[in-house]
Amino acid sequence: MSPEPDTVAALGEFGLIRAVTGNRRQPKSTLLGPGDDAAVVAAPDGRVVATTDVLVQGVHFRLDWSTPEQVGRKAVAVNLADVAAMGATPSSVLLGLACPADTKAALVTELVDGMWAEANRAGVGLVGGDVVQSDQLVVSITALGDLGGRAPVTRSGARPGDILAVCGRLGWAAAGLAVLGRGFRSPVSVVNAQRAPEPPYPAGPAAALAGATAMIDVSDGLLADLGHVAAASEVGIDVHTPRLQISQKLREVGSALGADPLRWVLTGGEDHALAATFPPFVDLPEGWLRIGSVTMPESGVTVDGKAVGPDGGWAHWR
Incomplete structure (x- = not known):
């Protein structure tokens, strides 16, 4: 046939x-x-x-x-x-x-x-x-x-006293997944963030030029991926939630679904934003937002100084 x-x-x-x-x-x-x-x-x-x-x-x-x-x-x-x-x-x-x-x-x-x-x-x-x-x-x-002649920015270079910053959207893909999971297709801007992320590609080389000490793609969730940096660098990392920017659109979707948009921002994956640590004296490149700090070893990843539970992000086979 x-x-x-x-x-x-x-x-x-x-x-x-x-x-x-x-x-x-x-x-x-x-x-x-x-x-x-x-x-x-x-x-x-x-x-x-x-x-x-x-x-x-x-x-x-x-x-x-x-x-x-x-x-x-x-x-x-x-x-x-x-x-x-x-x-x-x-x-x-x-x-x-x-x-x-x-x-x-x-x-x-x-x-x-x-x-x-x-x-x-x-x-x-x-x-x-x-x-x-x-x-x-x-x-x-x-x-x-x-690499353009620069050293690669790995996960293992963060040091106590560094600042933590992100570039790109956080929580949008998780919100889009929640919307799709409820059988809806709007708001389109949120749903499309799940369908096709928009990583800030130029922000990576810009961070390297500015002296970033460690960097990671936020694919599995901010807290989960910061855990990889903390483990590789043998440091603690504290996220300061008052510094996080939660858009009005995410707040509206969270209200409609009975969900906390802050949880999407902290634990939602697939946005493919970038998170990096920088020496405290560095002027952050355009588009980067300071959201926390690198703390002493063995403190792990914390949120406003409090320990994070086991459900910090996506894990394969879980």
Whole structure:
């Protein structure tokens, strides 16, 4: 039996590759793009920041909640946020795609359109990858970045006396998930924050230039991710809630759902904001907001000086 004409099976592997890579403009950092055994990208620094992430349908995204374009944006964004959290400038992304044979070709092209749109927002290109058949839709992105001659900003550099700051939205994706979980689709601005995050990519290199001592992508929730910094740096971190900015929109959604928006801000994941620590004498770069301080070792992560409970954010397999 011949495959349905509008599916990836009908296109075939190379037809699908041509469909998603043709007529795309690559940035100057792409020296050789799709079409050969491997891509070639510029690495002016001589070092390459590399990260990868896997999104599985039904676990990390739902196509009844998000369009394929939004899923594509999210797949790229979650990886490039990790590059920015190292203080690096994104340079390229690669795609690994697994899907059933009867997947509509239009779904895949829309998915990749979203990837290209987010890659372009960060100033990078989709330089290559692989496509295979599987029982469900799986998207894997590998992202590369350039440090520009700077040392990477790791999780282990925070010191007592440093200030804690964030850049980007917090709590919006969690609020959007709560709205979708109740069967609603509005307010759109909140729901879209869950569907496709908007990491502040330039804020990572800006923080590195300003002297950030430690940095992390807030993917699993602010408190949970600060716990990683505290453990790696062997320090305590205290979040000062009066300094947190909770938008009126989040307050309205919290009121409608009977939820505390502060909890979304503190424990909600998937916003992919950046959190970093800085020496106390540093002028914070534009867009960064001071929200706390680094304290003495063994005090862990605290909120207004009080210990945090075990439910501090997202954990896989929990």
